[in-house]
Amino acid sequence: MVPVVAILLAVGLGCVVSTLGAENVTEKASTPEPSGNLPTFESYLDSYNKKYVVKYRIERRKNAFEKNVRAIETHNKDFQEGKSQFQMGVNLFADLDNELYKKQMVRMRDTNHRKMDIEIADEMVGAAGGMPASLDWRDKGFKTGLVNQKTCGSCYAFSVAYAISGQIVQRLNRVELVSQQQLVDCSTVAGNQGCAGGSLRYTLKYLESCGGIMRESDYPYTGAVSVLINHFQLSFPVEIANLRSSVQKVI
Known part of the structure; x- marks a missing residue:
């Protein structure tokens, strides 16, 4: 169960992801290893086709891995005891x-926007009483597979795309994923920078101007900026103005 406040904050994130330098990493699915079957550092490197050349980097990564494994074991013990x-x-x-994770994967990009005035702040506080303590989208039928943005700084696109898909689930009662790649390629006209990062605000401005978004199956994610498509048929001429108004108070 995810607190609603956390959902709103997650939707509002925009980031830049740097490439992994001085190392060889072959992309693989990031499905977690089964609990109770945690690998050694050496087998982990082999499983994910990772290779570090510089000694200090090997030591740093090994220390981080062993610390994370200890944290996983402690947490899973709590799970077995019913504490998680x-x-x-x-x-x-x-x-x-x-x-290192924050440096490589969670680098934020600021946007220029007005400060929240006191009336909006009061309205937000007044509306908080009507919000549930938690929300699990799986209970509403919104179940999706694992995704990986790879080394493209496209979390802004994923945030908005899945927010729209959540609205489609609510309105049409089916899971229909929309194109993150369209947002990466095309929202540069509103101020985003493709794989170099972007923001929720600029992405919504782009969608408001273009009038809709394609299905993910028709315009799949590549993890890189692709050729801009100027002429395409919009799959969902969604009511972007309504969507934007529902999140504008958190950005």
Whole structure:
């Protein structure tokens, strides 16, 4: 179960993701290793086709990995004792410490926007009483597979795309994923910078101007900026103005 406040904050994030330098990494699915079957550092590197050349980098990654494994084991023990509702496992990022993870994967891009006035702040506080303490989209039929933005700084596109898909689930009662790649390629006209990062605000401005968004199956994600498509048929001429008004108070 995810607190609603956390959902709103997650939707509002825009980031830049740097490429992984001085190392060889072959992309693989980041499905966590099963709990209770945690790998050694050496087998982890082999499983994810990672290779570090510089000695200090090997030591840093190994120390981070072992620290993360200890945290996973502690957490999963709590899960087995009924103190937690979920299990943890090793995935592609298990050899990153918090500092390196934030540097490579969670670099924010600021946008120029007006400050929130006192009336809007009061309205937000007044509306908080009508919000549930938590929300699990799976209970509403919104179940999707794992996704990986790879080394493209496209979290702004994923945030908005899945927010729209959530609205489609509510309105049409079916899961219909929309194109993150369209947002990466085309929202540069509104101020985003493709794989170099972007923001929720600029992405919504782009959608408001173009009038809709394509299905993910028709315009799939590549993890890189592709050729801009100027002429396409919009799959969902969604009511972007309504969507934007529903989140504008958190951006």
